[in-house]
Amino acid sequence: MALEPGRSPGFLLWHVTLRWQREIAAVLAPLDLTHVQFVLLATTWWLNSHGQxxxxxxLAGAAGTDVKMTSQVLRRLEDKGLIQRQVDRSDTRARLLRVTERGGQLAQEAIEAVEAADRAFFGSTTDSALISTLRRLAGHDPD
Known part of the structure; x- marks a missing residue:
């Protein structure tokens, strides 16, 4: 039996996701970043800041993005002077990714803007139950 759209978790998640993505795009636009550029820049910055x-x-695995799309976006971030790709001495086919100084500053500014947008969007719903549910649904918890 089909549920009413307003009672369907998948339908509601679709609408929540679209609304949230519009909010994130709006805060990233002044920084000249798309959402996926932000995710890859921020993930690279985080990994670099943790010694990786x-x-x-x-990076695609850590960010949850498609490898080919990741390559295209990384080229754009490199063109913008936000990341550098260097040949991996242990595998000359691979390129190691480092955020530039400018990229690191922008990553931190963008992270702050996105976190503020998340707080505004989710409000008081960022409790541990919601986070726990989202982690489980995203496959980040063993349960």
């Missing part, structure tokens, strides 16, 4: 120099494949 990811390659395209490991």
């Amino acid at each position: 120099s990811p390659n395209q494949l490991s």
Whole structure:
């Protein structure tokens, strides 16, 4: 039996996701970043700040993005002077990713803007139950 759209979790999630993506796009536009550029820049910055120099494949895995799309977006971030790709000495086919100084500053500014947008969007619903549910649905918890 089909549920009414307003009672369908998938339908509601679709609408919530679209609304949230519009909010995030709006806060990233003044920074000249698309949402996916932000995700890849922020993930690279986070990994770099934790002593890692990811390659395209490991970055795509960490960010949850398609490898080919990741490559295209990384080229754009490199063109903007936000990341550098260096040949991996242990595998010359791979490129290690490092955020530039400018990229690191922009990543931190964008993270602050996105986190503020998240607080405004989700409000008081960022409690542990919601986070727990989202982590489980995203496959980040073993349960």
